Amino acid sequence: MSAEVPHRPSQSLESRLLRRLLSHLGNPPIEIVLNWTGERLAPQGRSPIGCLRIADRRTLLSIMGDPQVRIGDAYSAGRVNIDGDLVLLMRSLYGSTSARDGSRSIWRHLTPWHRRPRRNTLVGSRSNIHRHYDIGNDFYALWLGETMIYTCAYYPSEESTLDQAQTAKMDHICRKLRIRAGESVIDAGCGWGGLALHMASRYGARVRAFSISREQIDYARQRARVQGLDGRVEFIEDDYRNISGKHDAFVSVGMLEHVGVENYAVFGHVVRRLLTAEGRGLIHSIGRNHPEPTHPWIEQRIFPGAYLPSLAEMMHVFETTGLSVLDVENIRLHYARTLRHWIERYEAAADRVRAMFDETFVRMWRLYLAGSAAAFEVGQLQLFHVLFTTRENNNIPFNRQYMYAADVL
């Protein structure tokens, strides 16, 4: 059989390579412009929702060598620019890849996965945490709101503000844990202290709160003094592995992401050891529908050592340690909304961020926040609350209405 060679319009080598890359990405509805040739690559059979402009040939060739990391770097450096809504554009990218392959990111087909996240040993964790959380309390204060809480909020209604939703999240957690006055609570990975202070001031708990970020601990201690809570809340700069004693409740919000899946069993044993016979615990963590490596740009540029587990992986914390899972809630869409609120504040403060750092930093964090919002909106990321207790505890409510009773507070 003979085949006619179809007529092809003349195209640069770069544009043919790009076409191939786009095809691998599931042909997202994004137009690509090569600034140095003026070529425009429209999406095949779809109208574009945005435009990605590549500044020069060198940038393109760099991206082709390691797209996962270098697209992000090129965007940060201003050598890739984007017209259109960044979140929407990232959504379309996630959507295109997930439509082609229901359970796996397409990225792994482009670049073999050989990068290992940084280890979360006692020393490694300190370094990893330092690199993200110690870049400046003033920076985070620009966009996290009054509560200074850097984890998924919980929106009572569509009209709720970020601060209201962060407060509602803390109450949701305290209700789930049934925190009572006088109880001893461990907060592992306490951030800037918002939850620990809330548990003490609103629920009367005695809290020992841990972080290995020095900046966070300093900030949290200052807040405790200002609020007159330093007698009830102790902020301790130490690793979760060094927590001791027996306590009524354990809570960890947004720390599991930094524990590393290889340490989940150890983490679970620590938690079990800390709980009294009727102790309860809650772990709040970003997760996934299925195991998948951390995006290498995120792991290298934003969250060294981070890993976001599937529920099956999270269960390593519990299933080797005599803990019993009572309740799992997925509040994914709340993180999408939280991120939209952060992005709004971040963009409003972009000039001050630029003054603190530089334009590259502004763009790098813009991409990280927009990519995260998109990932939650399309279901690439999930947010799990896992409530648990000791295996032997029978003093547990028969249903979950207590979490929703209007008169709890």
Added chain:
Amino acid sequence: MSAEVPHRPSQSLESRLLRRLLSHLGNPPIEIVLNWTGERLAPQGRSPIGCLRIADRRTLLSIMGDPQVRIGDAYSAGRVNIDGDLVLLMRSLYGSTSARDGSRSIWRHLTPWHRRPRRNTLVGSRSNIHRHYDIGNDFYALWLGETMIYTCAYYPSEESTLDQAQTAKMDHICRKLRIRAGESVIDAGCGWGGLALHMASRYGARVRAFSISREQIDYARQRARVQGLDGRVEFIEDDYRNISGKHDAFVSVGMLEHVGVENYAVFGHVVRRLLTAEGRGLIHSIGRNHPEPTHPWIEQRIFPGAYLPSLAEMMHVFETTGLSVLDVENIRLHYARTLRHWIERYEAAADRVRAMFDETFVRMWRLYLAGSAAAFEVGQLQLFHVLFTTRENNNIPFNRQYMYAADVL
């Protein structure tokens, strides 16, 4: 260093063997009586809560050879008798073993695990299900109550009756799934049809309900005709693997225990294929805090092919298939109460069970029901509701209050 040999009272060989067995079991607070010697072995350092009488030497030697299976068989045959509350005694046995080893049954240390549960192929499943569920609708009707539902109920209050709690369970499931009038629902493993009929009559759903138990399907069809619901509920004698079409919701109550962990990914793919883009699903299953083989007496005598998964294992259903877990609820204590209610009815009907079968059957099922109640009461078994949807569905409630709103019905 020389050691004095302590004085030992004279004991039969059997009693010394038994002492060793008891020590392996964590020395539960159970007195053992050897009927043929009159010897009594009191628990060490604890007062007994019950007494286990072994009829003859041959029975003891048989038990020592394979305690996991043969204690149960000897009890069924009346060669082992128990004085005291059977559930309490089984609890103490579970409690003793779990106190020694927080995460593993001690049984595995006594007998190497070499028995494989019967395979759940299309043919194997039919045989396995037939052996349990087809032993007689009249038999199950003696103790399951009006609803003829043979799965964990959900008690609105301590005073709720079994029938009220089974109805509340069905409503709890329908609320979680947000079943609306006119929606198409698949019920996989429908038992005697209780839930399918309830979804049609109370929520206006169109239901296709599947079981591979012929007795169950016959019974369910008869109920549908009597209730005038045979136009809205179709009962089909077929395997879950053969279900077709696109549906708004999928529910499976008490079937996963018979699917076999090796088939979870296939099961998940079937479920995903059956759901529309905004489809929801719920799986209700007995589970465990950690992976553990089915007790061999249960697998051999009661539930051939059964396997009770940990949550991590259950996640195999979802994590390979583009499904997203929204909510997990553990209602373990409800199953303990359900079993207590079944036991009460079962014992009240014991004479009729004896007339249908024989004394060995009466005792075998008594042991199975009591052992199950004990296992839920001490946390050896769990009961999980897993609510899920398609990965891409964003039409999901922001919180779970809708499950508890008083005005839903």
